[in-house]
Amino acid sequence: MFIETETTPNPASLKFLPGQQVMPSGTREFASPEAAEISPLAQAIFDTGEVVLVFFGGDFISVTAAPGADWSALKPQVVSILLDHFVSEAPLFVGGDASGISVPADDADMVVEDDPEDAEIVAQINELLETRVRPAVAGDGGDIAYRGFKDGVVYLTLQGACSGCPSSTATLKHGIEGLLKHYVPEVVEVRAA
Missing domain, CATH: 3.30.1370.70 (Scaffold protein Nfu/NifU, N-terminal domain)
Structure with missing residues (x-):
């Protein structure tokens, strides 16, 4: 091996x-x-x-x-x-037990409750995270956890090698925020949770 x-x-x-x-x-x-x-x-x-x-x-x-x-x-x-x-x-x-979870149970207090009226927006956000963001972040040795959407703000947590990376703020603000704002006009900001 x-x-x-x-x-x-x-x-x-x-x-x-x-x-x-x-x-x-x-x-x-x-x-x-x-x-x-x-x-x-x-x-x-x-x-x-x-x-x-x-x-x-x-x-x-x-x-x-x-x-x-x-x-x-x-x-x-x-x-x-x-x-x-x-x-x-x-x-x-x-x-x-090999069950994986992206959001550890001890971080549950960091989750923002989604408004049921935003279900379609949240679905679009999660689809983009899954198809566009998660593969790129995994390529850098990490992952991204969705923490919620409220008042136009998407809350995310970078994990793995990405969690302490010096460029994590740039990744969130310039990369992910730009992508989400482009495809989901209701998104006004991305914040680390």
Whole structure:
């Protein structure tokens, strides 16, 4: 087995491609060792002591190193952990539950309640996010979570390598906001949630 790595726009993150499916559906982000306890793979990556975020995508894993961590030493450790995991065909989650969620349950308070009258607008927004934005963000080692639409404002959260990226504000404001405003005139702004 060979695991490819790719740089991401976030200099603290690397994208690891095992050449096979990681998540059967959805994505999963682990922002702490405690959150990673449900995944032996994420926990092993955190156990290196130099990682602050692990993100599982459909066919990749993004790892964000702690400030001051040296990727030249950390990268071989992560590759070794990933090789051990995938070669042994170990379960991704404790109990083998591989269900993915884009919006972690502990972030539920960050969701803006959609007005039922905006259902058509929300459907258009989600269609654009799914077909145009999500593939591009996944290419950079991350994902995007829809958090709500209210008074013309779309609330989104960047995840994975994109969550701490220096260009995340530009991605939201210039890229995603411009796209949504163009196709959905009711959108006046995009904000990070």
